[in-house]
Amino acid sequence: MKIVIIGASFGGVYCALEARRLYPDAEIMIIEKNEQFAFLPNGLLLYLQGVYENLADATFISKETLMKNNIQLRLQEIFLSCDGQEKTLQTDCGTYMYDKLVLATGSTQQSKVIELQEEEIYHYKTYQAAKYLLPKIEEAQEITLIGAGQAGMEAASVFIELGKKVHLFEAMDYPLFKYFDQDFLTPFLAAIEKIPQLDLRLNQRIAQIDQEELILTTVNVHPTETMSDVLATHSDLTIQTNDFLETSQKDIFAVGDLIQIPFTLTNEKIYLPQINHAVRSGMTAAANLVKPTKKFRGGLRMIGTKIFGWYLASVGLLESEAFLYPKKLMIKTTVIPASTTSKETLYCKLIIERKTQRLLGVQLLSQANCLAIIERCGWVIQQEMTIEALLEQDFFFQSQYSSTLAFLNDLFVGCDTDEI
């Protein structure tokens, strides 16, 4: 069996590794248009923070690992089109036959809405773009960012740490709106208002850019090569797939940021471009290459990050999305110490199904590192656990490092409750 995968990032690479595990005799080839592969989307920021010595080191897997797994990698080769009947594909270097084709060409941050100067680069998701922008960023005293989502806020935080002034434009009335309810972010928003180098402009929709200063678009990503002439697509140009990630053409699969996935709590398909979803969809597609065996389970939209010295984490349903959920909800909010020995505060907001007490969503905010808790919360939501069942689980306790039982009890017993 000859498996060809287009795109050597999270979706494509994990699809290839899983395919190697499942089909030891298969010929597996990945085609990638860039000179560098597996580049971390925030690699530029990590380099600027001193995490890596070289920008090119900001990758999640090495070429050697792929070689060891007998996966062929063809870099600097651009996929152009495919013919699902003939089972052939074209690149700028030639034509290939395939038995199974996996599209993992991901997404871009290049805005479709803002009028941009064509010759300029505005985003740093790829190695090439990051390499191009790096000296400009290092030189700039002031940087303008468009989009105050996770990427824009993380970039603003790093640039200000480096002593730059940041102008940050956002179309919505508060930052990080996809992951947090506005009221929950009050302490964080009050704190960042006082940062003199941050010029945050809300409710501002940018339509056009004049390149007089350094401008970066940190807007929402959207799918790249969608091949809507060959494959059925949704109105947002994501590729349509069935539950097993096969497209409208037999033996052609699509994964990662190219597709919509089920949001576990409402079961509606939405665009959730995240690394974990790309990795898991890649692996699921690999499992279904020969016959449909494994449905893709979708995701919960989990994030965890550190911005301006605050740790922010969120998973599952928000209060602002309550209208999407068919049953009545209860909102619990509490403010507790981050751990038994910590003087830092942990702000928590829980979204719970009123009748069953099933946990549906969690938001956390603290100046202490609370990020590990969100994974446990995600697991609880995934398992459809009630709060009662959660309180019966075993967790480690170490007074300095864990918030465990004290945390969970405090969270569910001593907090303010609203019914919606």
Ligand SMILES: Cc1cc2nc3c(=O)[nH]c(=O)nc-3n(C[C@H](O)[C@H](O)[C@H](O)COP(=O)(O)OP(=O)(O)OC[C@H]3O[C@@H](n4cnc5c(N)ncnc54)[C@H](O)[C@@H]3O)c2cc1C
């Ligand atoms: C600035 C930024 C920060 C982010 N931070 C996070 C984070 O902290 N956590 C998180 O979960 N998500 C984050 N994301 C989202 C995350 O980057 C994506 O969800 C993830 O990269 C998707 O992986 P993918 O494999 O589907 O596609 P991509 O990572 O987009 O990769 C697609 C690959 O296909 C290649 N390709 C495209 N077209 C062709 C072609 N025609 N021929 C050959 N190759 C092609 C591309 O060069 C690329 O290597 C961030 C995104 C951005 C922009």
